Amino acid sequence: MNIVVCIKQVPDTTDVKIDRNTNTLIRSGVKSIINPYDTHAIELGLQIREKLGGKVVVISMGPPQVIDSLKEAVSMGVDDVILLSDRAFAGADTLATSYTLAEAIKSIGNVDLVICGKQAIDGDTAQVGPGIAEHLNTPHTTYVNELCNINSANITVKRMIEGGYEKVEMDLPALITVVKEVNEVRFPSIRGILRSREIDVPIWTSKDLNIDFTKIGLDGSPTQVVSVSTPQINTQTEIFTGNAKEQVHKLLEALNEQKIF
Amino acid sequence: MDYFLTEKQQIIRDLCHRISQEKIKPVVQEYDESGEFPWEIMDILAKSDIFRVFIPEKYDGLGGGIFEMSLATEELSRVCSGIALGFAATGLGSMPILLFGNESQKQKYMTKVADGTIAAFALTEAEAGSDASNMKTTAEKDGDYYVLNGVKQWITNGGVADIYTVIAMTDKNKGSRGATAFIVEKGTPGFSFGVKENKMGIRASTTMELIFENCRIHKDQVLARPGMGYIVALKTLDRTRPGVGAQAVGIAQGAIDVCLKYSREREQFGQPISNFQAIRHMLADMSMQTEAARALVYAAARMIDSGAKDISKESAMCKCFAGDVAMKVTTDAVQIFGGYGYMKDYPVEKMMRDAKITQIYEGTNQIQRDVIASNLWKK
Amino acid sequence: MSIRVTDSCIGCELCINKCPFDAIKMESGKAIILENCTLCGACVEVCPVNSIEINKSINNDINLDEYKNIWVFAEQRDGEINQVVYELIGEGIKLSQKLNEELCVVLIGSDVKHKAEELAQYDVEKVYLLDNEKFKNYNDEIYTTAMTEMIEKHKPSIILLGATAMGRSLGPRVSARVETGLTADCTELDIDVEKRILLQTRPAFGGNIMATIVCENHRPQMATVRPGVMQSPSKLSHRKGKIIIEDFVINNLEIKTRLIEIVKEIEDKVKIEEAEIIVSGGRGVGSGEEFSMLKELAHVLGGAVGASRAAVDSGWISYNHQVGQTGKTVSPKIYIACGISGAIQHLVGMKSSDIIIAINKDSNAPIFNYSTYGLVGDLHEIIPMLIKELKQGKSFPEAATAVD
Incomplete structure (x- = not known):
């Protein structure tokens, strides 16, 4: 079973703070991490390999610092990693990103299963996975929370939907996107960490791919961000003082006065 | 303090820290x-290669030694010394094989331990505690086999381990020179388990009786030579005592960790108790003592790993000192927490219960002092 | 495609602060764009002297004028129309008025003609009905093919889908096939009347910033819209849309996805999206047992229990209760945040509540910046007190029952 897992390096958004004076993100000191959903995708890839044999290759598109995240994947035990990095890829929206990743997957060749995280926590679009599947002309299933069965010909998964789940079978090759419930992510192993420190991460540029240059990067992106703003905040807060009882009383009074209901 | 850890040692420490924080x-x-x-947890430790740290690369290990085993034990003990003991006692249980096993025994067993198979060391009996030579378990030769009879008591990892090194008397007349060490696998006919002890501390660790009733062990399972059992046991314990010391240091450090946090949060007389000199001085002492214990444990472990032969005194010193420090520091930690410290809702009472064992097992601290003293006049 | 800084740069460093990716630095008083630039354009906007230029080459030869009208994808399961569809119609009405184009609904399903009739009673021009046994259950491949053929045939300018499990699977597949843009999980839509394009606003970076996105040179402009954000319209009795039956033949489509079963799971009866009062707990609650205190308060108030991601991740309460970026978006009359620090990811899910009451022992917790009322203290003391007072029938429950 040849498995490709697509990951994204993201800022740990739980750490992101806004500078209220300049209305910008304070990024200094914010760690870069593997998108949490993608770590579950890696774990699932490793589990399938442990069961059926084969290879797990992790790919990512982004600037050179993404090498750190790919090394982290190596420390978890994946076989190979590839970074797609090129100025020509910059500015890609989900369409151009999924096209580029799909072309890389074609270049790897003979891939049976592609696994992505449900969505990235910085963009939250959830669009790249299905987009890759479309460009690869393979079936896909999103929001997978359980792998029921997999063999050389097909895969059966549970997909979370509103108010329950669907059980879906697909012919391979196929693509799935996974939610956190699908598994518990392993820790890296010491041998994996040692290997990750030695490995040279191969970098593929646009020239290494059989790619249509009008479909990548900013030029290949139909959508464009035209403005960015910071959500407004309510600055009129009434903070009550006193001990617990006094505060509770003041709250009830205030609500009463306002005739809230 | 900077102990100049190698890259690999830092990886071991950091990974154990992460596993402790996130999973333990x-x-x-x-x-x-x-x-x-x-x-x-053992499964996680195994998959993360923690069981490999003290095993030579030849047997699927990472090529470290007592120092690496101690680092891992300390870091895990910082959060739970009971859980850490599942790992540390496997180190003890497999050390006789590593030290005295022949090539085929090491190939067979150490590779399994590297993959996370639990091991145990069985020396203590009801009437043979500090006086290990008063052993009653016998191993009578019968052709190619030895027939084991007797009961081993308070065996850490008893019942859960798959591999046991058991010391039994093959020739009672020879006293301590009549003991032999055997590798016994779980499931061997005639080998069963007695009651599981209900302990004061390190409760996540399993302590059990091992019962041998006409248990036949092939002579290939003998470690070193017949009659070497007592030597096997003593040499093993000399090497693993820093592990107990590391466990003690981990417990003490864990107590300091929670005290530092609590003393900032807990307010009395309108201010955090960390402002009070009484608390500050206690914490200063606790940190000093713990660092001293750590330095001694690391130094002893490194000395052992260097191949030094005469290690009994240093090994005893670090175990004894660290054990006493752990007891003192955790007692003080309970004091800093006050009434809350006495409650099970807070972690320090457990640490205090756990600390006590480090003054008792692998040789009581009184025995350690005897060992140290008897070495003082040697030259 | 390129980004460049012209000589007019005055070195004011505004762009450095604005850049969300740390991709600009100053070198001898001029801004330099670094390798990790994603061409997001934030710097272009902030530059006071217009010296940053992003040039995009357009390699798209479609005739934009051929594309007209706004479509709403009418998601249904078992003939039940998803609530979000009505919200999309409500929003679509506003957009269609601004553009002066038609609002149409696309309904794909099996035996759903009566639903088409019902949808036609809203202020829509047309309902395209694709009724076929093969559409009975949602299938990505079949629905994608159906939608793309519909797009090719009718050429809509805008397509709105719910940001549901279905919409977020179908949307990207369709947009990739017709090679157009899709904006995910929008919370605001508008029209740039001059350019006649759709302005799609959505939270990014866990809600820390709101990004407005356009799809200027490709059609249709597609967006998935977060459920619970837009207003549903009311039915119109005097006007009825046309139902247009599309005879869609599934030709030579090799289906590689097979539905084996659909299982409905009995959820907790929490419909926090619909609750008027939500008592929500975060890390400060301390444990699963202590959540029962919040449940009691919610019960006394006749409300529901919510939770922050921290509480859900700690296993204190199930995911169904999660409010925020990765949970549900709610806008109750009263939102009581207990032991929730107010991380932006949580705030995006509840900040439109009418009244926000924060209980937190840390007076510097960001939640207080967003609250109407703040109580600083130990929630384990305050909440039982509040429950006691409410049970004694004091103050606002009386007001509540009086108006309810």
């Missing part, structure tokens, strides 16, 4: 109460 911390209380063996 949430289940500490649960295992302390239930007394179950923490298989899920």
Whole structure:
């Protein structure tokens, strides 16, 4: 079973703070991490390999610092990693990103299963996975929370939907996107960490791919961000003082006065 | 203090820290109460290669030694010394094989331990505690086999381990020179387990009786030579005592960790108790003592790993000192927490219960002092 | 495609602060764009002297004028129309008025003609009905093919889908096939009347910033819209849309996805999206047992229990209760945040509540910046007190029952 897992390096958004004076993100000191959903995708890839044999290759598109995240994947035990990095890829929206990743997957060749995280926590679009599947002309299933069965010909998964789940079978090759419930992510192993420190991460540029240059990067992106703003905040807060009882009383009074209901 | 750890040693420490924080911390209380063996944690440690740290590369290990074993034990003990013991006692249980096993024994067993198979060391008996030579378990030769009879008591990892090194008397007349060490696998006919002990501390660790009733062990399972059993035991314990010391240092450090946090949060007389000199001085002493214990443990471990032969005194010193420090520091930690410290809702009472064992097992601290003293006049 | 800084740069460093990716630095008083630039354009906007230029080459030869009208994808399961569809119609009405184009609904399903009739009673021009046994259950491949053929045939300018499990699977597949843009999980839509394009606003970076996105040179402009954000319209009795039956033949489509079963799971009866009062707990609550205190308060108030991601991740309460970026978006009359620090990811899910009451022992917790009322203290003391007072029938429950 040849498995490709697509990951994204993201800022740990739980750490992101806004500078209220300049209305910008304070990024200094914010760690870069593997998108949490993608770590579950890696774990699932490793589990399938442990069961059926084969290879797990992790790919990512982004600037050179993404090498750190790919090394982290190596420390978890994946076989190979590839970074797609090129100025020509910059500015890609989900369409151009999924096209580029799909072309890389074609270049790897003979891939049976592609696994992505449900969505990235910085963009939250959830669009790249299905987009890759479309460009690869393979079936896909999103929001997978359980792998029921997999063999050389097909895969059966549970997909979370509103108010329950669907059980879906697909012919391979196929693509799935996974939610956190699908598994518990392993820790890296010491041998994996040692290997990750030695490995040279191969970098593929646009020239290494059989790619249509009008479909990548900013030029290949139909959508464009035209403005960015910071959500407004309510600055009129009434903070009550006193001990617990006094505060509770003041709250009830205030609500009463306002005739809230 | 900077102990100039190598890259690999830093990886071991950091990974054990991460596993402790993310996986062990949430289940500490649960295992302390239930007394179950923490298989899920052992599985994580195994998959992360922690069991490999003290095993030579030849047997699928990472080529480290006592120092690496101590680092891992300390870091895990910082959060739960009971859970850490599942690992540390495997180190003890497999050390006789590593030290005295022949090539085929090492190939067979050490590779399994590297993959996370639990091991145990069985020396203590009801009437043979500090006086190990008063052993009653016998191994009578019968052709190619030895027939084991007797009961081993308070065996850490008893019942959960698959591999046991057992010391038994093959020739009672020869006294301590009549003991022999055997590798016994779980499931061998005639080998069963008695009661599981209900302990004061390290409750996540399993302690059990091993019962041998006409248990036939092939002579290939003998470690070193017949009659070497006592030497095997003593040499093993000389090497693993820093592990107990590391466990003690981990417990003490864990107590300091929670005290530092609590003393900033807890307010009395309108200010955090960390502002009070009484508390500050206690914490200063606790940190000083713990650092001293750590330095001694690391120095002894490094000395052992260097191949030094005469290590009994240093090994005894670090275990004894660290054990006493752990007891003192955790007692003080309970004091800093005050009434809350006495409650099971807070972690320090468990640490105090756990600390006590480090003054008792692998040789009581009184025995350690005897060992140290008897070495003082040697030259 | 390129980004460049012209000589007019005055070195004011505004762009450095604005850049969300740390991709600009100053070198001898001029801004330099670094390798990790994603061409997001934030710097272009902030530059006071217009010296940053992003040039995009347009390699698209479609005739934009051929594309007209706004479509709403009418998601249904078992003939039940998803609530979000009505919200999309409500929003679509506003957009269609601004553009002066038609609002149409696309309904794909099996035996759903009566639903088409019902949808036609809203202020829509047309309902395209694709009724076929093969559409009975949602299938990505079949639905994608159906939608793309519909797009090719009718050429809509805008397509709105719910940001549901279905919409977020179908949307990207369709947009990739017709090679157009899709904006995910929008919370605001508008029209740039001059350019006649759709302005799609959505939270990014866990809600820390709101990004407005356009799809200027490709059609249709597609967006998935977060459920619970837009207003549903009311039915119109005097006007009825046309139902247009599309005879869609599934030709030579090799289906590689097979539905084996659909299982409905009995959820907790929490419909926090619909609750008027939500008592929500975060890390400060301390444990699963202590959540019962919040449940009691919610019960006394006749409300529901919510939770922050921290509480859900700690296993204190199930995911169904999660409010925020990765949970549900709610806008109750009263939102009581207990032991929730107010991380932006949580705030995006509840900040439109009418009244926000924060209880937190840390007076510097960001939640207080967003609250109407703040109580600083130990929630384990305050909440039982509040429950006690409410049970004694004091103050606002009386007001509540009086108006309810």
